[in-house]
Amino acid sequence: MDDDAPDDAFSELKTRELQRWDVAQIAVGTGLAVYAMWVGLLQPGFRKVPLRLQVPYIPASRAQVRNVMALLRGRKGVLVDLGSGDGRIVLEAHRQGFTSAVGYELNPWLVRLARFHAWRAGQHGNVSYRREDLWKVDLTECKNITVFLAPSVLSLLQKKMEAELPDDALVVAGRFPIPDWTPCRTEGHGVDRAWAYNMKAQRQLTPNKMKKSPDGHLEKILKERQTPLE
């Protein structure tokens, strides 16, 4: 019989337990680091935004940007990206001929990053990134609007756009469609897909949907968003 066997087995068990402990520590450490990055880098500016209106930063893919731009072809003037992230749509829009392109973004780090990208591309004088809450942006003069936001907030944004956008506005939504609208054109497939909506046609197609919601719930949220954030 091997006398060392129980000792060996015990030390092996201890080593295994230590390894498990190490793995657990690494997992907890990584979790905390990711959380700290989320709170510190990705979430500032959102502290006073109700949870149901918070949208995480996910940059549009190259194909998505291409599809959005394809749907905007032939349009000119000013373009507004609501929730502009690192500014890629705004920058590309200016490259494609929009005389002025503006991004509204709540996260100050992303606004800085977008400005850096514009500066690196030699376009910093031609595009503009504003640290503003998109729910407070007056859309009454906007003719070209791009959005890539979470489905959870799109029906509220739909209400805001219905109430404010001029008839000759074109809205291009990336990745997720505007819930109750009928697109005049679409481009691409899967997660890179984009939908274009002509505001005048939209109003003619769905006049009933442009009425106030029966319980006034959406109006209430929109009204709340008019109060100062900070």
Ligand SMILES: C[S@@+](CC[C@H](N)C(=O)[O-])C[C@H]1O[C@@H](n2cnc3c(N)ncnc32)[C@H](O)[C@@H]1O
């Ligand atoms: C899915 S990302 C899209 C970024 C960019 N438009 C693109 O296509 O790459 C949505 C962005 O909207 C921003 N955002 C969310 N809620 C906002 C708000 N109330 N006001 C301004 N920006 C907001 C987020 O910080 C995030 O950067």
